[in-house]
Amino acid sequence: MWKIILLTVLTFLVSAAHGQHKLSGKYSAMLSHSGATTTLVFVGSSFTFVEDNGMTQLLGSGKFAVKKDSLFLTYHEVAANDSSRYTIEFADEKYPATTAAVTVNVFEKATKKPFGHAYVTAKNDTGSPVITTIADATGQGNFILYPNQHISILDIGAVGYYSATIPFVKLLGKAATINVYLEPASKIYVPAKTDAYRILSYNGKRLVLQLGDEKIVFLKQ
Known part of the structure; x- marks a missing residue:
């Protein structure tokens, strides 16, 4: 022993x-x-x-x-800011009207290289976080969002970079891939x-x- x-x-x-x-x-x-x-x-x-x-x-x-x-x-x-650019690509796969399947790919704007360990936060109408995940080393994160979670927006970003905010209504009933290009913030x-x-x-x-x-x-x- x-x-x-x-x-x-x-x-x-x-x-x-x-x-x-x-x-x-x-x-x-x-x-x-x-x-x-x-x-x-x-x-x-x-x-x-x-x-x-x-x-x-x-x-x-x-x-x-x-x-x-x-x-x-x-x-x-x-503090969070909303100025980084993003694009959304939708797959043919359909989901219930109040549900969304989301894949997030995060890149550094200047180099277009994957940005590992960025945060992806789903927030409700009051701005309170409902779900937070950290993107993997390749800058990717995956999750399914349901109506009972009362999600209003997705906030994606990293320390020292402006975040991107995506209205949840854009994603409802769809399988979406969101590509985010993080822009360095002007100051800490x-x-x-x-x-x-x-x-x-x-x-x-x-x-x-x-x-x-x-x-x-x-x-x-």
Whole structure:
């Protein structure tokens, strides 16, 4: 039994020493002080986060580093803007009049290269997020939208780029492919900041962090 415990401790220490390479994937947690849900996506030494408190969605991305038992997140938060160009292609396949099947392809406007890990958010009439997904490394995201989700718009973008907003009514009853060409924003709206979390435990599926007096349990998605 003691050998198993020792191996677990050693594994954690190695992970902490090489955190950028060991910590990867998508983790979500509900914050006790605000009730907001935070999702972190770790790729290489970079990360993206989406925070949803019911009415306001904060989006950011940056770099992370693990040093000893601490996780450092350095990132920008930006406000949403609507100026990036998009096109919509419709397939022959039909869906119920209140449903839509959507494939999103995100590109960088200047280079036309795929833009990986952009966010795609479906929002209701009040602007509250209903569904948020992160595009994969090729810039693609797929989902089906249903009427009981009360979706009004799709918001697609990335930190440091203007977003594109597509009215949901354009997609109803159809299978659509949306191509978005993200344009760099003229400025960063909030200066970079660094949050330092204490790592209480991490086993690949469950990441427990502490920030101040709050303990946050992230589960891998």
